[in-house]
Amino acid sequence: MTDQTPILSKSAAAELIVAARIRKGLSWAAIAEELGTAPVWTTAALLGQHPMTAEQADRVCRLLDLDAAVAESLRLQPSRGAxxxxxxxxxxxxxxxxxHVYGPALKELIHEEFGDGIMSAINFRVDVSRRPDPDGDRVVVTFDGKFLDYRW
Known part of the structure; x- marks a missing residue:
């Protein structure tokens, strides 16, 4: 790479990461385990939603046989969203x-329980798990965000 080489976009790096992960037969969870990071955070970071440390970026690129341009992109601050x-x-x-359906009810329940404020999406954890059910397995998504009260 030279100083005149454009930095690989987060979306282009994500495409290379997805392709390498599939071709190597690795799960997102296996990559997260290799990095010692949470699976949801790791997957989001590799899809361009979080910056990685230089060590994390280099480690995942070695694991997936990707070059320094991908590692460079992984270290950048993202433009979050979809x-x-x-x-x-x-x-x-x-x-x-x-x-859309449950948001207003969740807002009311948060205010009733905690007072005037919001759940942080920055000081935040999310987890996905499977729960067996006779009527078909259930997807369990847990949002765990710090309560941030409004202050004057």
């Missing part, structure tokens, strides 16, 4: 739909 095509994905849309 584009229109991502939002149209059925799995992602179900989360949007669930928040």
């Amino acid at each position: 584009d229109e095509a991502t939002m149209a994905d059925p799995t992602i849309y179900r989360f949007v739909e669930a928040l």
